[in-house]
Amino acid sequence: MEEEDECPELVPIKEKQTGPTVQIPVTIITGYLGAGKTTLLNYILTEQHNKRIAVILNEFGEGSALEKSLAVSQAGELYEEWLELRNGCLCCSVKDNGLKAIENLMEKKGKFDYILLETTGLADPGAVASMFWVDAELGSDVYLDGIVTVIDAKYGMQHLTEEKPEGLINEAARQIALADLTIINKTDLVDDSELVALRDTVRSINGLVKILETQKSRVDLSQVLDLHSFDINDGVRLAEKLQLVKTSQPHLDKSMLTITFEVPGSVSEDLLNIFVQDLLWEKTFKNKAGLPMAVIRLKGILSIQQKQKKVMLQGVHELYELDETPESWADHEPRSNRLVFIGRNLDGEILKKEFISAMSNKV
Numbered sequence: 001m002e003e004e005d006e007c008p009e010l011v012p013i014k015e016k017q018t019g020p021t022v023q024i025p026v027t028i029i030t031g032y033l034g035a036g037k038t039t040l041l042n043y044i045l046t047e048q049h050n051k052r053i054a055v056i057l058n059e060f061g062e063g064s065a066l067e068k069s070l071a072v073s074q075a076g077e078l079y080e081e082w083l084e085l086r087n088g089c090l091c092c093s094v095k096d097n098g099l100k101a102i103e104n105l106m107e108k109k110g111k112f113d114y115i116l117l118e119t120t121g122l123a124d125p126g127a128v129a130s131m132f133w134v135d136a137e138l139g140s141d142v143y144l145d146g147i148v149t150v151i152d153a154k155y156g157m158q159h160l161t162e163e164k165p166e167g168l169i170n171e172a173a174r175q176i177a178l179a180d181l182t183i184i185n186k187t188d189l190v191d192d193s194e195l196v197a198l199r200d201t202v203r204s205i206n207g208l209v210k211i212l213e214t215q216k217s218r219v220d221l222s223q224v225l226d227l228h229s230f231d232i233n234d235g236v237r238l239a240e241k242l243q244l245v246k247t248s249q250p251h252l253d254k255s256m257l258t259i260t261f262e263v264p265g266s267v268s269e270d271l272l273n274i275f276v277q278d279l280l281w282e283k284t285f286k287n288k289a290g291l292p293m294a295v296i297r298l299k300g301i302l303s304i305q306q307k308q309k310k311v312m313l314q315g316v317h318e319l320y321e322l323d324e325t326p327e328s329w330a331d332h333e334p335r336s337n338r339l340v341f342i343g344r345n346l347d348g349e350i351l352k353k354e355f356i357s358a359m360s361n362k363v
């Protein structure tokens with residue numbers, strides 16, 4: 001044993017872990033009230049997957065949190081400690097609580113391989129997702145794997161078509177717009193034509209999203225966990241995926257939809273940043289009706305001047321990231337920029353013109 005006086009003078013309060021840190025994936029599970037989120041969590045926790053999973057619940061009010069704790073504890077001793085977030089008054093408190101909960105969780109990190117974070121039925125999952133980008137320190141311990149939205153096959157369409165007062169966003173549509181994966185649940189309660197109509201609507205909102213259909217939230221876990229939706233190493237897959245996306249026809253007036261375009265050549269990184277900031281922060285661009293285009297999710301594979309590697313653009317609400325992927329442009333490969341935008345009041349033609357015009361400005 002070491003002598004006490006051999007201790008260094010300055011002792012860190014918390015021992016830093018040595019060796020390579022294994023990053024823990026976080027999946028955000030969202031969906032409208034009653035869609036089947038708890039059923040999904042229970043299913044994931046009880047399935048055989050050889051993962052030690054921690055669940056974080058993000059609830060309004062104590063009553064429902066308690067109810068939830070009972071429901072989830074049925075899952076058995078797969079996890080005996082879990083965190084309950086109680087005063088979830090949307091954005092700010094979601095963010096603070098979320099951070100604190102995950103920080104606490106990190107202290108017991110060795111115990112977990114995966115974090116599932118369920119947001120309340122009315123919360124904006126974008127705010128929670130943003131949290132993983134804002135806090136750089138956290139970013140080193142956990143990473144956002146994907147956003148999963150559970151949809152009620154029976155009432156989903158009704159939620160999506162609900163008229164909101166002017167300017168307010170339809171939460172059900174926003175949850176789909178943000179999703180990497182949607183699970184249409186309770187298919188036992190609808191007929192084929194209702195299911196097709198709902199699936200088409202989901203697709204028209206989010207042209208990038210993967211759609212699963214199920215009952216009692218029973219899904220193949222390999223399709224839900226480890227999606228790597230924000231992973232720069234997945235640039236090749238994203239590039240292929242973006243090629244397949246089509247601009248959608250709005251399913252409703254003023255609805256959310258997906259638009260996409262491709263512009264050849266290489267662009268200046270500075271001008272690209274200005275364009276993205278004008279779009280996401282300043283809301284500078286307007287559609288034909290004079291309404292500002294509001295982008296909720298953004299993805300792209302771009303060719304930046306003087307860069308040999310393909311660059312991935314990811315955006316959630318007002319946050320975005322530009323990162324080089326490991327993949328280089330091949331010598332004879334035509335350089336180009338493909339972008340996909342999901343949001344409200346979008347007009348693909350206008351936005352493409354704005355993009356081209358912004359890229360031809362002087363740096």
Ligand SMILES: Nc1nc2c(ncn2[C@@H]2O[C@H](COP(=O)(O)OP(=O)(O)OP(=O)(O)O)[C@@H](O)[C@H]2O)c(=O)[nH]1
Pocket residue numbers: 031032033034035036037038039040120121185186187188189214215216217
């Ligand atoms: N018929 C039918 N009922 C289902 C299915 N999946 C879940 N349910 C029921 O739907 C109800 C709501 O499911 P939950 O999993 O609690 O939904 P939730 O999204 O967690 O609900 P909130 O926490 O209130 O937002 C429960 O009574 C479930 O048993 C299904 O596939 N078919």
